[in-house]
Amino acid sequence: MSDQPIIVSASPHVHSDRTSKKLMYDVVIALIPAFLVSLYVFGLQALLVTGVAVLSCLLIEYLIQRYILKSAVTIGDGSALITGLLLAFNLPAGLPVWMIVVGSLVAIGIAKLSFGGLGYNIFNPALVGRVFLLVSFPVQMTLWPTAVENNTTLVDAVTGATTLGLIKEGVQFGQTITELSPQIPSVTSMFLGITTGSIGEMSALALLLGGLYLLYRKVISWHIPVALLGTMALMTGIFWYVDPEHYANPLIHLLSGGAVLGAFFMATDLVTSPVTKKGMVIFAIGIGVITVVIRLFGSYPEGISFAILIMNAFVPLINSYFKPRRFGSKIKVKMV
């Protein structure tokens, strides 16, 4: 036997090779396709926003843990990196750098660390950062640069409305969807991501690729994305069926306004979503319903960020209500 003492710990004596760190880095990998699309569409602006968000999230976490909390520094676990990426993905290209830093500070400092750090936060940190910015700086946060022709310069001249914003405004001013249709991008270009919007929400295709990777790696399960997108499709579908001139078709809803990003990457955040599959489905249906209500009747065209945050607040309740069935309870003893 070696000279080191033998270890006497309790069973089990083996462990699966999955670790939370690996899960986090899988999420980072899954975000790569969408990031590449944003680089293609927004050029250096996307790189700038993402870089600033990620660096400031990491730095803020480091500084707070090191100098204020005087606790162990956990920036290596990948979670601050993800918060930074997801925050950037929810911001428009061209947002002033200092605003990004403020968003990161809110995300990491308030939404994450003040709750006790990773695992204790109730709200999705990136979304808290984003919504804070949206409420504080509504103008800058809805200044959407369109796809730049020459994507190597940091231009901020060309701006346009997002698809949903466009429809919402048009319908409010009495236009019908048919009249608006020349301005609505084709489904194909929305699917590929050649439209306007936040950096990372553009390309449904790229996000789906990442989402499939997460499903394949079992980082997430299908329940939240399917239930969320399904609910949205069903609800917007009913409105569209009844009145297609004033309500956009479900495909437009699913492909824009961050629905895919929200369904695969934001709502599925492990910490802020329910633990059981049943709970996940309820949670996702809730997000879907709230999103559609905000989009159709509220004052924001996108709405999914708010919906997720609202449902985040219900997660503890969902967890205590939708428990797994205990083995041997609620059974009829049947003899075969």
Added chain:
Amino acid sequence: MLKTFPKGGIHPPENKLTADTPIKKMPVPRVVYVPISQHIGIPAEIVVEVKQKVEIGQVIARSGGYVSSNIHAPVAGTVTKLDMIVDTTGYKKQCIVIRTDDKNESNYQEPEFPLIPEIAMAPEEILQRIADFGIVGLGGATFPAHVKLHVKADKHLDCLIVNGVECEPYLTADHRLMLEKTDEILVGIRILMRALHIERAIIGIENNKRDAIERFRERNPKGSGIQIAALQVKYPQGGEKQLIRALLGREVPMNGLPLDVGVVVHNVGTVFAIYQAVQHNRPLMERVVTVTGKKLEKPSNFWVKIGTPITDLLAEAGGVPEGTRKIVSGGPMMGKALKSTDVPVTKGTSGILVIPDDEASRGEPRSCIRCGECVDVCPMGLEPHLLMNLTEKSLFEKAAREDILTCIECGSCSYVCPSHRPLLDYIRFGKSITKQLQTKSA
């Protein structure tokens, strides 16, 4: 689709290194250390004295009550000491030390045991024999077999389940036994069916032991009432409740027993021991032990006399390899880590596993990221993350309401937790405190 239990479960790497290694007889040890408490229940009472000569198979400690078991001399020899020694559970237990008699032929010339298929004994005699001959559950639980076979008049029993699942990684003792003692086990099952007055029995075997399944199907006589069922590979299918659910679709009620759904479950090893006791007059004195580990020179399956020091077993398997950091009695999922190898094999020792340095340490625990993996894999439908949390905060009453006591300690939750949370450690602790509180208030 092969059958399995529906909720939870995991697929740890199987690592059945010794699946094709025939069982070898361990040489008779010079000294055996026989603890008087090798079963669940009341310890047996010692009925021999120091310096007394004992014959092989002689009762040396008598059952101490109903839930208890006789203990027999595994070798002929002389009692040299009545001592307190640490056993595989890590506690000091009273123990009878016997020095083997080198000249006594019965130690070295084991009788031949040709198959006896005809069963002569009446049901009551069989039950008495099982009680007298020290048979306990050999799957690891070591519950006295006669207690399990006692069916109260108000229970309707219709099926015997024979557990050949062996879902623990590494272990192959049951697998080899099924291959090498197929006919004996089939007779043993018929003995039990007779004793229990039932017509139906099912042997449940996971599909990673195809050869055993086929061997049983070949040897099983037509019209025996014995069914051979192949099961999907999934841990912890060897748990009684999971196995019954998998084979019959019946769910044992919470806090209930298999008998509540008309079933008695016995491990294949136990069934073989019962065959030996009833047909060959052999009390339980030896068992099959898998000695294994990735770095071990000669991973093996051994026939081992109860009381043989584990040091001897490891020496026979090539010695403890360089860099071993953990030695486990039992399988990697539910086994006990040993402080030292100077402990004897008991009736419940199914395997000895040596774990090298790089696999011995646990990962650094991190915060729970509420991923729900532990909830997904728990075969009992519990919420391990919540139970650990409640135990941490000493909220034992709440933990009891969350059914902490129904945890079967399978370890699936700790196995999967990506944050390396010591879930089962806490749950075990929570269980024991909850139990204490409940007995106090009762």
